[in-house]
Structures are given as C-alpha cells and as structure tokens.
Amino acid sequence: MLSQILYALPFLAEGFAVTLWVSLLVVVLSLIAGVLLGVGLVYGPAPLRWAVRIFSDTIRGIPILVLMFFVYYGLPAVGVHLQSFWAAVLALTLFKTAQVVEYVRGAVASIPKGQSEAAMAIGLTFRQRLTSVIFPQAFRRFLPPWINGVTDAVKGSALVSLLGITDLMQAINQVIGRTYEAMPLYILGALIYFAVNYALSYASRRLERRFAFIRD
Amino acid sequence: MASSNDNPALLDIAEVSKSFGSVSVLRSVSLQVAKGEVVTIIGPSGSGKTTLLRCVNFLESYDSGSIRIDGKEVGFRDGGARQRRSERDLAAMRAETGMVFQSFNLFPHLTAAGNIMLGLTKVRGKSKTEARSISEHWLSRVGLAHKADSLPAELSGGQQQRVGIARAVAMEPKILLLDEITSALDPELVGEVLAVVRSLAEDGMTMVMVTHEMAFARDASSRIVFMADGGVSAVGPPKEVLAAETTNERLRAFLARFRASHF
C-alpha cells in the first residue's frame, strides 16, 4: 500500500501544482475585480451601485457548483468557447469577486464619517481623500478577512475536478481508481489541503494583530 | 461693533436657512465676522449651532441665503443660479477655512506630523521638507514638538486635539472653525487645549467656535451669539449677552439652566 502511494506521489504533486495555480489565479483576478466593483458599490453612480449589488447578492445566493456548471455548460451554448480550465477559473473568480466586493464595502464602511470630513476640511479633493485617507485605513481592515478568505479559494478549487481538470482532488480520485486505497489517499489529500489552509489562516491572524493599532 | 460698513466682514452669513425634511434647523441666520474677531456660538442642543458651523465650510449644504468668505460665495458658483461648485472648487474653498472637530478626527494611519503635512503637500503643493518644517513649527506651538512621530493612538485626548488644531492652522486658513473641541475630553485635559486656542486668538486668528465652556467664551470672545430654534436670538459682547439681567427669556432660561448644572 505504501509503495503504491509513494509511486503516485509525483502525480499527486502535479495535481497539487494545478490546485495552487487555480487558487492563485482566482485570488489575484478576484482581488482586482472585487476591489474595482467594491469601490463602485460604495462611491459609484446609482446604476453601477445597483448592478454591483445585484451581482454580489446573486452570486453569493447560489452554490458555487451551480455557478460553475452554468459557466461551463452555458457559455458554449451561447457561442462562447472557453477551455474547461478557464471556464472553471472564471466561475471561481466570479464567486470570489462577490466576496471581495463585500470585504471592500465593509472595510470602507468601517471608516468613521469624521475621517472624510476632516479630509474635506483641509481641502483635499475626492480623489485625494480616497487615496490619502480612506484607502490606507480601509486596506488595514480589508486585509485580515481577505487573507482568511483565501482559504475559501483553495477549498473551492477542489470543485474544478468535476470539470475533468486534474487538480489535487482529481489526482487523488484517479490514484484511488488505480490502487483502490481510498481511505489513505483521502486522508493524505485532506492533510495537504489542511496544511495549506491552516498556514494561510495562521498568517491572517498574525497580520490582524500587527494592524491592531488602527482600532480606535 | 466690529462689523461696520467701513470694515467689510471677512465672513458674511446672510439669511441662511436649512431644513431636514419638515424640520427647520436654520431659520434665516445672518452673522458677520470681521478679520481678527473671535465669535462664540452658544445655545441649547438642537439649536443649529453646529449645523451653522458646518455650513461655513460646506460640510453641509443649505437651502437658501448665502455664505461668503472675503466676498466669495462658499458652496455655490458666483452668479444668480444656485449651482453647486465643482468638487475641485469646493476643495479649494474649504482649504481657506480650517476646522477642528469634537472627535478630533485625526488620521490614525499617519503620525502627528503626517496629519499636518498631508494638506500642506497635497493641497498647498509644498515639498515634503518644507511641509515637515512647517508641521514641526506648529507642533512646537501647541507644545508637542516631541510627539511629531507619534501615531494618534499613542497620544492622549488633549494631545490629539492639539494636533487637530495644528493641522488646521498650519494651512494658514482665513478663518478657524472650532466645533465643541473640548466636549470629548476628560475635564483635566480641557485646559491645555483652551490655552492653545487663547494664544491663537492673541495672534489675531479669526475664529468662530461652538462651545459649552462659558467661562472661556466670556474671557476669550469678542462677541457671543446665542442661538435658539435655528435662529440668532441674541448677539453682542460677552458682558451684554451673558448678563444675568437680560430681558431675553430664552437666553435667561438657558443661562439659568447652564449655571445650575455647571457652576
């Protein structure tokens, strides 16, 4: 049994690399999209605010799996052809973006109104108020929950296995298909996911403490 | 009176009215403040004093009337139509007034010096070095030269408020607006903040302040304005307004209640 698993390790490592690659793409892309839309949700004109609100509430209201199948099977039906890898990344990114939007909104909303007023009173323009006063403070409040939420991206990435992408989850299932050693392999997989995510949430707790001075 | 015709007012508030829905918070308020004057606004809570102050630098808009500083309308474009100034214009106008807040509102991510330098570099376009030396000058004026690199969270309330004052005056505003700046302080910290205000008054800084510190108002103001129900109910030199034998019923009631609770 042990030799079989050892034999499969390089294959599992490849799957793990895919898991990390998918997670990284989703985290980076959703960070960019989520911050832009989040700022739009707080400061944008009413139509944009409504659009982002509907986007976020819809995405967060349905299972990721449904979103993923919708994107994967639905896009080709309307003539958009994406490789299954990118369809999966797109779906997970949409899901994660909705989360990031809410982190941004929460972080900005947590900055007291007096901060904007003090910035106005010394004559800063809207853009200067955002870049010099609001964002630096909001960033510190955004960071801990966001890093904590990175684990959701890693966990969510396991769903790409359902679209035939050989990530860690799929690699484990394939090795089980050959070796029939289900339990040891699932436990091994669980430990790998656990190690990555636990390290991430540990890092977020550390950061939270480092930025604690900002609480007033 | 300081606001005679040959000495045009620096701040000219003319018939300003404002309401929130059906509640009228300012009713045709008029007030002129000359250069170098210290005007204190007193009155019961809900009388509109803070709202009036916040209209002067257009943190709040008003429905009718006009507010001019050096002859320039604050929030609306020159000319007949009431058209709100552009964001850029408003920012430039606001830089002409300084404001100190009840809750300090220091920027918590910036040091004491950083708080003062922000407006100097971004609005006044000064270099970092110049802004730094100006901020050090003002910090030593308020007795905090040694705290230049401290974050607000590391300062006491009184120290924070003194940085708040330094941040406002470093911009060299034409008028300084002080909104109940000692209300959030522990009693033993009030003195150090008022001492700074007094020294600014002696230097000829034009100030409009809202306060509950009656003794300070009496000693430091050139005029006192008593507001009630969104209007100016009495105005004049401290001795007249705070006189016990005033015939103004509302003022007398206010002062009596005030004396009962504060003296």
Add this chain to the structure above:
Amino acid sequence: MGYTLNFNLIWRHFDKLWGGLLLSLELAVISIAIGIVIGLVLAVWYVSAGRVVRAIIAAYVEFIRNVPLILLVYLVFYGLPTVVDLAYSAPTSFVLTLSVYSGAYLVEVFRSGLEAVPRGQLDAGKAIGLTPWQRLIHVRLPTMLRITLPALSNTFISLFKDTSIASVISVPELTYGAQWINFNTFRIVEVYLVTTAMYLLTGYTLLFALRLVERRFRAAR
C-alpha cells in the same frame, strides 16, 4: 449566439427540480439539527474542559474548516466503508458528512456565544442559589442562543447551498436535478436560469423568515 430560450422541456421535467429542492432542504434541516447537537455538546464541554479535550475539539474544528467539503463527502462515502464495516445510502452518508461539517462551524459559534454571556448574569444565577447545571440550563444557554441566533441562521443558509455538493455522489437534490435535465434535454441555459432562481428564491425567503424569527425572539425576551 442565436440561442433562443425555450423553457418547455424544463417545465416537463420540473418535478426533478422541485423534488430536488425539497430534498436539498431536507438534507440541510437534518444536518443542521445534528450539527447543533454536536456543536452544543462540544462547546459546553470545551469551555469547562482541560487542555487535552480542548486541543482535541480545536483539532476537529480546524481540520473540518480547512478541508474542502467535496473531499469530506468523498471520504465518508467512498473511503470510510473500506475501513469500517458500514453500509449506508448516499443521502445518509451525505447527511453524516454535512452534520459533522456544520458541527465544526457551530462549535465555534456556540463557544464564542457562551463566552459572550455577561459575567453579571452568572453571578446573579449564583446569588439566587442555582447549581452549576441549573445555571447552564436556565441562564447561560438561553442567553447564548439569543446571541448566536443570527450566526445560526447564516450557517443554515450556507448549509442549504452546500447541499449542492451531494450531487457528486448522485444524491438527487436540486443541483443533481439540474444536471440531469442539462444532460437529457440540452436546454442548458434555461435549466440553470431556473435552478439559480430556485436557489435564490429559497435562500432569500429563508433568510427573510429567519430574520423575522430572530426579531420576534428578541422582542419576546
């Protein structure tokens, strides 16, 4: 492009979706019921236990929270029966998984709720002569439940969405129903539009109803 929507086939097979939705709700309700028991017992145990028990409970919570649910579902359905002599259906297996999964989240919810009960209330309980057990039942738990009700509602809504994972072991819940119609009719866009609407409508109705319950519960106290 040129895709024209046609919902006829969806309505013909709507029972797959409707039955799936009911099963999803059933799975969520049973799982949260068991999860609440697990969470309550472990939380109460945790706050009064020594270091070893605390470490074990913490390990359970951290493990479950950091592993993908889909892996846990596979592990319980395909893995567990290979090492222990157990035979269960896919729905039972899934309920077992989701219960243990929600239990881990609820331990945390209840534990912080217990710690948020004001000290004064417990002192008051002592002062009127309640035994430790009575203080737990009559003072600590009722207050804690009121504090944790919103978090409990949120957990339930997210479990309802998590039931979609049951489709990977062929439990015929809503997502499985959607997949079935997808593969059998190819009315892909339509079926996912309808499914999305069903999840949204159910989820937000539940949320709204639970918020009402929370408010009444608070007012009644």
